[in-house]
Amino acid sequence: QKEVEQDPGPLSVPEGAIVSLNCTYSNSAFQYFMWYRQYSRKGPELLMYTYSSGNKEDGRFTAQVDKSSKYISLFIRDSQPSDSATYLCAMSPDNYGQNFVFGPGTRLSVLP
Amino acid sequence: ETGVTQTPRHLVMGMTNKKSLKCEQHLGHNAMYWYKQSAKKPLELMFVYNFKEQTENNSVPSRFSPECPNSSHLFLHLHTLQPEDSALYLCASSQAGAIYGYTFGSGTRLTVV
Numbered sequence: 554q555k556e557v558e559q560d561p562g563p564l565s566v567p568e569g570a571i572v573s574l575n576c577t578y579s580n581s582a583f584q585y586f587m588w589y590r591q592y593s594r595k596g597p598e599l600l601m602y603t604y605s606s607g608n609k610e611d612g613r614f615t616a617q618v619d620k621s622s623k624y625i626s627l628f629i630r631d632s633q634p635s636d637s638a639t640y641l642c643a644m645s646p647d648n649y650g651q652n653f654v655f656g657p658g659t660r661l662s663v664l665p
Numbered sequence: 666e667t668g669v670t671q672t673p674r675h676l677v678m679g680m681t682n683k684k685s686l687k688c689e690q691h692l693g694h695n696a697m698y699w700y701k702q703s704a705k706k707p708l709e710l711m712f713v714y715n716f717k718e719q720t721e722n723n724s725v726p727s728r729f730s731p732e733c734p735n736s737s738h739l740f741l742h743l744h745t746l747q748p749e750d751s752a753l754y755l756c757a758s759s760q761a762g763a764i765y766g767y768t769f770g771s772g773t774r775l776t777v778v
Binding site for chain 2: 557561594595596602641649651653656
């Protein structure tokens with residue numbers, strides 16, 4: 554079983570739709586959860602982060618963590634064509650970058 | 666630019682060539698990382714440097730050789746690569762122990778022919 558699983562997509566939605574992106578994981582030691590956005594020909598950029606369980610909201614983006622189910626989600630409201638990118642989830646048991654584990658990414662296309 | 670600059674952006678090399686990738690960060694970070702990103706695969710951590718000292722080498726073949734002369738610069742020296750080494754190589758930096766400030770460069774797209 555892979556440590557972090559993520560549907561690779563591609564996922565295509567119309568502009569204005571609510572998008573749900575998800576990752577599942579197997580290591581119950583993960584405490585830090587992050588979402589990165591990667592545009593074509595660019596490196597990943599940090600979008601959202603949460604510690605332990607719960608929800609976090611930032612503008613049109615909401616991150617949810619359900620540690621009991623080992624499941625994390627990123628919701629995008631009122632999606633825009635500029636949201637078209639690959640979304641990577643990442644998680645870590647501690648605060649050290651070398652212990653990050655990334656998902657393979659979901660490619661999202663928001664159609665105008 | 667994000668504060669982490671990688672050169673070159675694209676590189677095509679033969680299997681017998683020797684080349685180097687360069688990474689420079691202007692963020693005052695003290696940890697730097699090399700990652701490999703292949704299509705439909707998770708990012709693979711290759712090397713970690715904390716305060717210029719290598720602290721992680723994730724079973725990377727010896728044809729990849731990192732160098733960190735100071736906390737702002739990181740190199741990846743390449744020699745006798747294989748076609749399966751073709752990938753996007755990403756450099757990242759952070760304050761050691763502060764994962765939320767992790768910043769990636771735009772990467773070098775490497776093609777081995």
